[in-house]
Amino acid sequence: MVFDRDGSGAAGVAAAIQASGGRAISVLGDVRDVKVVKSAVDRAGTEFGGIHILINNAGIYPRASLVEMTGEQWDEVLDINLKGVFHCTRAVAPQMIERRAGKIVNISSVNIHVGAPNFSHYIASKGGVIGFTRALARELGDYNIHVNAVTPGAIQTEAEKRLVAAQGKAGDEAVAAIVARQCLKRRIQPAEIAAVCLFLASDLSDSMTGQTLNADCGNALY
Numbered sequence: 355m356v357f358d359r360d361g362s363g364a365a366g367v368a369a370a371i372q373a374s375g376g377r378a379i380s381v382l383g384d385v386r387d388v389k390v391v392k393s394a395v396d397r398a399g400t401e402f403g404g405i406h407i408l409i410n411n412a413g414i415y416p417r418a419s420l421v422e423m424t425g426e427q428w429d430e431v432l433d434i435n436l437k438g439v440f441h442c443t444r445a446v447a448p449q450m451i452e453r454r455a456g457k458i459v460n461i462s463s464v465n466i467h468v469g470a471p472n473f474s475h476y477i478a479s480k481g482g483v484i485g486f487t488r489a490l491a492r493e494l495g496d497y498n499i500h501v502n503a504v505t506p507g508a509i510q511t512e513a514e515k516r517l518v519a520a521q522g523k524a525g526d527e528a529v530a531a532i533v534a535r536q537c538l539k540r541r542i543q544p545a546e547i548a549a550v551c552l553f554l555a556s557d558l559s560d561s562m563t564g565q566t567l568n569a570d571c572g573n574a575l576y
């Protein structure tokens with residue numbers, strides 16, 4: 355199930371999964387809306403017999419300096435990027451607990467390691483995702499539920515391209531500076547992050563929980 359507030363985006367992803375031979379449906383909804391999230395989880399039960407893997411990917415990263423940032427902007431980012439992860443995980447966890455099996459993958463950001471100006475709300479939310487991941491790994495381990503996080507570097511997604519373009523020359527320079535800092539001097543493609551999620555969702559990673567996998571072409575080394 356592809357759950358997204360962008361109906362056509364979600365439908366496009368579901369269509370791509372179907373075209374490659376998989377089963378998929380798209381569901382329109384906002385991760386901030388508990389009732390909508392719950393009804394999507396119920397629908398996955400009807401259509402697929404339950405949710406065995408949860409990837410918490412929904413997120414926004416609007417640029418704002420600390421002094422320009424309003425409380426509303428801060429709340430919007432935290433509500434989607436952190437509370438949304440709570441809502442989706444809270445809605446799915448009971449069936450995983452009952453089944454005594456589950457894989458949860460939370461998408462954070464390399465910026466929790468390296469920092470970045472003009473994204474304090476975003477980086478605070480993604481740091482919260484790491485704390486949430488570690489807490490739940492301890493809490494849900496007895497039920498054989500694996501909870502891990504991925505910290506991607508700057509990925510060349512459509513949203514990232516829009517953010518870079520909006521800054522003009524400064525955006526291109528910022529991307530060039532990130533690439534220069536990476537051990538591998540190239541852009542990261544979305545499929546490369548999907549591959550890391552696939553690993554964490556599969557039994558290849560059965561010995562791992564509470565971990566943060568850094569997929570950033572060697573930007574932050576720790």
Ligand SMILES: NC(=O)c1ccc[n+]([C@@H]2O[C@H](COP(=O)([O-])OP(=O)(O)OC[C@H]3O[C@@H](n4cnc5c(N)ncnc54)[C@H](O)[C@@H]3O)[C@@H](O)[C@H]2O)c1
Pocket residue numbers: 357358359360363383384385386411412413414415434438461462463464505506507508509510511512513514
């Ligand atoms: N692109 C990058 O450089 C980068 C780097 C590190 C981490 N990330 C993280 O990766 C994830 C995906 O980012 P992306 O670059 O693909 O951006 P994107 O905008 O293409 O994807 C984010 C998706 O989340 C959805 N979404 C946003 N708010 C939502 C809400 N309230 N309810 C339901 N769906 C919602 C959007 O519609 C969109 O489809 C985000 O969590 C982002 O923070 C991205």
